[in-house]
Amino acid sequence: MTNKEKLKKAIEQDINSKDCYKEIINKIERGEKTMKKKNNNMWKWTLVPICLIAIISGILLINDNKELNPDIYKPNIETKDNVNLYINDVSKMTQGVLSSDADVKITTIENISYFKEIVGIKIPIDFNNKEAHEIYVKPDWDSQEYNVLQNYVVIYSNTENNRNIIVSFSKDNKPIRDYYFSEEGSKMSKINNIELKIYKYNELYFTEFNYEGINFDIETSKITEQELIDLLLSIIK
Amino acid sequence: MASELNLYKFNDIYDKTHLDLLKYVVIKCHNINDTNDIMQEIYLELWNILNKKELSNINIKSYLIGIANNKIKKHYTLLQRLKTVSLFDTNDKDIELIDTIKDKVNINDILIKEENWNTIWKYIKNKKNQDIPKVFYLHYKLELSIKDISKLLKSSESYIKNLIYRTLHELQDNFGNGGNYNDK
Numbered sequence: 001m002t003n004k005e006k007l008k009k010a011i012e013q014d015i016n017s018k019d020c021y022k023e024i025i026n027k028i029e030r031g032e033k034t035m036k037k038k039n040n041n042m043w044k045w046t047l048v049p050i051c052l053i054a055i056i057s058g059i060l061l062i063n064d065n066k067e068l069n070p071d072i073y074k075p076n077i078e079t080k081d082n083v084n085l086y087i088n089d090v091s092k093m094t095q096g097v098l099s100s101d102a103d104v105k106i107t108t109i110e111n112i113s114y115f116k117e118i119v120g121i122k123i124p125i126d127f128n129n130k131e132a133h134e135i136y137v138k139p140d141w142d143s144q145e146y147n148v149l150q151n152y153v154v155i156y157s158n159t160e161n162n163r164n165i166i167v168s169f170s171k172d173n174k175p176i177r178d179y180y181f182s183e184e185g186s187k188m189s190k191i192n193n194i195e196l197k198i199y200k201y202n203e204l205y206f207t208e209f210n211y212e213g214i215n216f217d218i219e220t221s222k223i224t225e226q227e228l229i230d231l232l233l234s235i236i237k
Numbered sequence: 238m239a240s241e242l243n244l245y246k247f248n249d250i251y252d253k254t255h256l257d258l259l260k261y262v263v264i265k266c267h268n269i270n271d272t273n274d275i276m277q278e279i280y281l282e283l284w285n286i287l288n289k290k291e292l293s294n295i296n297i298k299s300y301l302i303g304i305a306n307n308k309i310k311k312h313y314t315l316l317q318r319l320k321t322v323s324l325f326d327t328n329d330k331d332i333e334l335i336d337t338i339k340d341k342v343n344i345n346d347i348l349i350k351e352e353n354w355n356t357i358w359k360y361i362k363n364k365k366n367q368d369i370p371k372v373f374y375l376h377y378k379l380e381l382s383i384k385d386i387s388k389l390l391k392s393s394e395s396y397i398k399n400l401i402y403r404t405l406h407e408l409q410d411n412f413g414n415g416g417n418y419n420d421k
Contacts, residue, residue: 010354011378017255
């Protein structure tokens with residue numbers, strides 16, 4: 001066997017569709033067993049009054065709609081009268097979630113003229129790192145140059161536990177987003193008369209809004225609801 | 238049983254699409270070590286969809302590519318994505334490599350001390366520049382030409398060549414006679 005064939009064999013042992021298929025089927029079977037267990041437990045409830053069954057059916061119908069609509073809830077946090085918040089949880093949505101590709105060139109920057117706009121932003125005290133980037137895009141698809149400044153990105157993070165806050169902003173453009181949530185069924189929040197939609201996807205929060213002429217797009221990971229609210233209130237004053 | 242019918246459909250789709258999807262995921266992922274996880278996520282999503290609705294009159298490959306894009310994006314936070322995006326475009330990569338161009342070397346000509354190519358693949362796939370394992374996968378596993386790989390990775394042919402030759406020299410140095418690479 002040649003070296004080339006040996007390397008090919010080693011790659012095939014590591015990345016191959018056969019093992020991947022087996023793993024997928026195992027996961028499907030584990031999922032179906034869980035479902036069957038749940039279904040069997042339902043027989044224990046055959047003597048439950050019909051009205052209760054109707055209620056359960058209603059809940060199941062609502063759950064089916066999770067494919068299309070986010071779960072909406074109000075955070076359990078005390079806020080002032082000028083703050084009315086709703087979290088649109090899209091973790092279980094299987095439809096209406098899209099993404100788009102964008103080519104970017106990132107360079108480190110020292111001075112951005114309106115960084116002052118995010119001075120005083122309230123970030124969790126354990127965050128120990130801050131990075132800033134400029135995002136450039138091509139003027140058109142055929143161009144080779146990334147010479148159009150799209151937006152700025154400032155990343156605050158705790159490097160030890162991957163908690164982070166990413167603030168993208170621009171006066172002239174909407175910051176680039178490489179994901180898209182269907183807004184169908186989502187509910188608007190309001191902070192100091194500024195309307196914004198807050199989305200949650202597992203441990204991530206997303207929101208975008210315009211405040212004093214600046215388009216903000218914020219993505220956070222592993223921060224608490226309270227930390228999110230503190231952050232937003234420190235920007236939307 | 239509905240799930241058996243769906244399993245039949247699922248297997249049919251998997252057989253027809255998995256090779257193309259695997260290639261797509263390898264090209265688009267940020268770390269080749271995530272390939273298997275992302276592939277599983279894509280097809281589990283397909284399974285869930287098959288159990289909820291009829292997939293008719295659609296180009297299933299394009300549909301799966303759409304799912305793949307979502308899964309890849311969700312797999313990495315923006316922070317990870319920003320950290321892995323090079324500060325330079327592909328032309329700059331060529332400039333970076335001008336000083337390190339190695340002579341052409343054939344993989345079959347290099348003398349490897351051990352026969353353990355699994356360790357060598359592990360060494361390659363854990364390279365910081367993840368273009369290297371991608372290029373090796375595409376070139377030595379899928380047997381794609383350097384020209385085709387350069388198009389898929391949107392890089393120049395000279396960049397791809399240099400990644401291959403430079404890495405083969407490294408393999409010779411680390412795993413050839415006298416090499417002292419230790420797999421921890």
